[in-house]
Amino acid sequence: MKISVLGIGLMGKPLAKRLLEADHSVIVYNRTISKALPLEPLGAKVAQTPLEAIQGSEVLILMLTDANAIREVILSPETADNLQNRTIIQMGTIAPDESRNIQKAVEKQGGQYLEAPVLGSIPQAKEGTLLVMVGAKTSQFEEYKPILKQFGSQPQHIGEVGTASALKLALNQLIAALTSGFALSLGLIERQGVDIDKFMGILRESALYAPTFDKKLDRMQQRNFENPNFPTKHLLKDVNLFLNQAEENGLNTEVLQGVRRIIQQTIELGLSDQDYSALFSAINTEK
Structure with a gap:
């Protein structure tokens, strides 16, 4: 073929x-x-x-x-x-x-x-x-x-056609939500001087854990967002698609609108083509 x-x-x-x-x-x-x-x-x-x-x-x-x-x-x-x-x-x-x-x-x-x-x-x-x-x-x-x-x-x-697209948007919305939520928690841990290994150890043993947290931890700690598997600009595109669809379906999207603003701020920092975990830089700005 x-x-x-x-x-x-x-x-x-x-x-x-x-x-x-x-x-x-x-x-x-x-x-x-x-x-x-x-x-x-x-x-x-x-x-x-x-x-x-x-x-x-x-x-x-x-x-x-x-x-x-x-x-x-x-x-x-x-x-x-x-x-x-x-x-x-x-x-x-x-x-x-x-x-x-x-x-x-x-x-x-x-x-x-x-x-x-x-x-x-x-x-x-x-x-x-x-x-x-x-x-x-x-x-x-x-x-x-x-x-x-x-x-x-x-x-x-x-x-039928359309159902897989909807499922994909729902999953990509979780990428944005989970990554921004983890970045916010990690930012507080850093600024309060809490041992990150202890934080992660407890998190991994809890029902709150998602494997993506460990995948993005080192990038966030090192602030190294090069060689992306999924760039920030693509995440923004997908979040916008989800928001449009969710609003058409009468869902309350206020939480995701806040995440979108964070992603937009990340792009304004010049990190559009970097890995989407770069949103950590917008959440936890360098002093």
Whole structure:
């Protein structure tokens, strides 16, 4: 099966590598072509345009920034007419309604559409241990499960298109909430001179503990947010998506609005492209 991966960024690159390692014929496309070139020696064909990637494959895997980027790449006047008999597997984080609208546009052009957002970051993408959540018809899920299993051993069928996108937003909201809550507690511990090892020891034994706390502890202590698995700017994008969806559904979002302000302040500190744990710098400013 010929597969194109469109969007060779932090996650798209390891996904393409997984497919190449499984002996799939892979075409890769990225708006900045230089980011795709390292995959060429591994056997990938580098497309110069989205149209080339679409025409050369049966399945298009999208790991693009947002819904606007998706529309620009596959639903432009140059590309939309070429989606007939193609299957789109959308793996980025977008809003449920955005996903449903893209599905309608793809199907109107004679293609089919699945959403398969993932939980995990670069290490899990490289290892093939991502948590893959699929919004699709049951028949589509079964047909494309072998491809999705290259990224995570147990893809889960959540429901129809839109349900997996909603679940992904709910999980990413927890990333923001847990990380900001931990950063605030750690900031108080530091300023009050409490032994951090004792704090963490008690926390790990409690029902309050989440593994992400240990993953981000050293970064926060060292204030080293380089080489991100998930940049701050992407977290802000996802929080905004969640807020819009939650407000449409009549939920009280005041807590998350406060977290968003913290993330915005982090970006104002020049940490947009750093790991999202950099929000510690906005919560616990250096004296």
